[in-house]
Amino acid sequence: MANHKSAIKRAKQNEVRRLRNRARRTRMKNVIKSLEEALRTNPELAQERLRDAISTIDRTAQKGVIHRKKAARKISRLASRVNAILKA
Numbered sequence: 909m910a911n912h913k914s915a916i917k918r919a920k921q922n923e924v925r926r927l928r929n930r931a932r933r934t935r936m937k938n939v940i941k942s943l944e945e946a947l948r949t950n951p952e953l954a955q956e957r958l959r960d961a962i963s964t965i966d967r968t969a970q971k972g973v974i975h976r977k978k979a980a981r982k983i984s985r986l987a988s989r990v991n992a993i994l995k996a
Contacts, residue, residue, distance in 0.1 A: 929971075929973045932967075932971060933974070936964050939964045940982070940986065942957055942960075942961075943961045943986060947990065951990075951993050954993060954994075958986060958987060962983050965979045965982050965983055966983070
């Protein structure tokens with residue numbers, strides 16, 4: 909455990925940030941899961957969910973929770989899946 913004042917403050921800040929990052933990552937995963945569910949059941953709804961997913965993934969990367977290239981890769985793969993379903 910931290911002993912001096914600045915280290916105690918840093919530990920508190922780290923804990924708050926950890927929880928905030930975990931919430932953002934969970935939100936991103938849930939949006940992706942809802943998109944995948946829409947792909948299985950309702951392809952028209954999938955386009956709307958894709959917009960939400962792109963927004964959420966970009967916001968997660970912008971906050972530094974995930975790397976920007978990981979965000980781009982996720983968006984690209986999701987978009988290609990949606991486009992493949994809509995073509996078929």
